[in-house]
Amino acid sequence: MIAAPGSTAVRQGTRSILNLGCGLKKNADAINLDLRSEVNPDVVHDLNRTPWPFDDSQFSRVLAYDVLEHCDDVIAVMDEIHRISANQGTVEITVPHFSCVNAFIDPTHRHFFGWSSFHYITGEREPSFYTAKRFRRLVSRIVFFPVGMNRLIARFANRYPEAYEKRWAWIFPAWFLYFELEVIK
Numbered sequence: 001m002i003a004a005p006g007s008t009a010v011r012q013g014t015r016s017i018l019n020l021g022c023g024l025k026k027n028a029d030a031i032n033l034d035l036r037s038e039v040n041p042d043v044v045h046d047l048n049r050t051p052w053p054f055d056d057s058q059f060s061r062v063l064a065y066d067v068l069e070h071c072d073d074v075i076a077v078m079d080e081i082h083r084i085s086a087n088q089g090t091v092e093i094t095v096p097h098f099s100c101v102n103a104f105i106d107p108t109h110r111h112f113f114g115w116s117s118f119h120y121i122t123g124e125r126e127p128s129f130y131t132a133k134r135f136r137r138l139v140s141r142i143v144f145f146p147v148g149m150n151r152l153i154a155r156f157a158n159r160y161p162e163a164y165e166k167r168w169a170w171i172f173p174a175w176f177l178y179f180e181l182e183v184i185k
Helices: 073-086 101-104 150-159 161-168
Strands: 015-019 030-035 059-065 085-096 134-143 176-184
Touching: 059 073, 073 085, 073 134, 134 150, 134 161, 150 161
Parallel strands: 015 030, 015 059, 059 085
Antiparallel strands: 085 176, 134 176
């Protein structure tokens, strides 16, 4: 099913998982959404256009793998994720770490992320007035390419993320960040 611009909410069976920016990585248990129709998603929609074609509190789980860095307004996207997610639903996010070369080489990347980037929507960092929508951080992890010394660096970086990002990120660059957030309504 493909949502036409200006259409009403999309309902597709009983799937309660939404896979944002699916590209070629479709999830058989999810409603797969992408901007590009040629990847044959279930729903074609631009995440920068709100509201999205889904009902309030429709999803128990939202997957946002390698997509937020492409969006115009991350806070607006997170607000929309909050709207379409059920209370206590989970949001799984991967974004390139600011020290990764991949964050810079893709000309479609608009944003760069660090370990505390989502603290602004969990209330863990001031100012937290960018949005009234709230999430609870369940997991945050700095991920490194899995070779040699990176295993040791990953342990240090995840135990002391602020120290790592202030002093060591440009010497031992990370690969990406993984977050799990719980929707609080």
